[in-house]
Amino acid sequence: MNTTKKLFAAAVCMVLLGAVFMVYQHSRISAGTRTAGTDNMPEAQAYRGEADEQFHDTDSILVVANKKHALPSGYEPADLVRPKVEMLNECFIRSLAADALERMFAAAEADGVHLVLGSGYRAETLQRQLYEKYAAQYGQEAADSFSSRPGYSDHQTGLAVDISDHDARTYLTEEFENTPEGQWLIQHAYEYGFILRYPRGKEEITGYTYEPWHYRFVGKEAAAEIFNSGSWYAMEEYCDVEGGTYVD
Ligand SMILES: [Zn+2]
16 A cells, blocks of 8 residues: 555545444443432333433442442442542542532532532442441441441442531531521432432432432432422332342
8 A cells, every 4th residue: 555545545444443433432421320210110110120221330420339239349439539528537539529619619609608518429448348337347238227337338329428507506416407508409409410319208219318418429310209399219210220238
């Protein structure tokens, strides 16, 4: 081949590679962000039919970790970042959730409400230490009621956060729901793609008692549906995934 032909062949290869890459990226993006339509039942049902493919997929923002579904052993998200918000202690979450969290905290601030981040990603090894400490201290049954077993924690997804009031007076207590911070979150978190992960009255479905401080990033469209005009669905109901307590 002469030089012109070689250059032409190289250009054709580049275009083909580019096209393959674009298709690949598109399929990745739709896998990560696909959510149901708003009030459109056929779409919502179609989504739920595909849920099985997503809730085990750690690339999906709808990945579910609960007492029936563990994350892959040792799973650690690749894109953990330190969000630029006030924290009680050093926290990391996945980058796509960090952007949304920063916007949410700024919006609350603009409304005169000062949110503080208390906890984010928790590694399986740390969860193991916590759970074993609680189980030794209070017994397994009691430990299971307020701490996840290692591998089963929503915090290990890198998409969950515990949020505190400005002076941490009600942090990790039910009283948090009556603070301006708790009230603001329950009305506005969904607008930024976060859901109340363990709503009151859904204990049998989620496997956890009501936690007004624990929010989970699922993206705006899913969050709007799960918010359900303030009568929160459980994530398990939305994704049609089994929840409740451990098998053994
Ligand atoms: Zn939490």
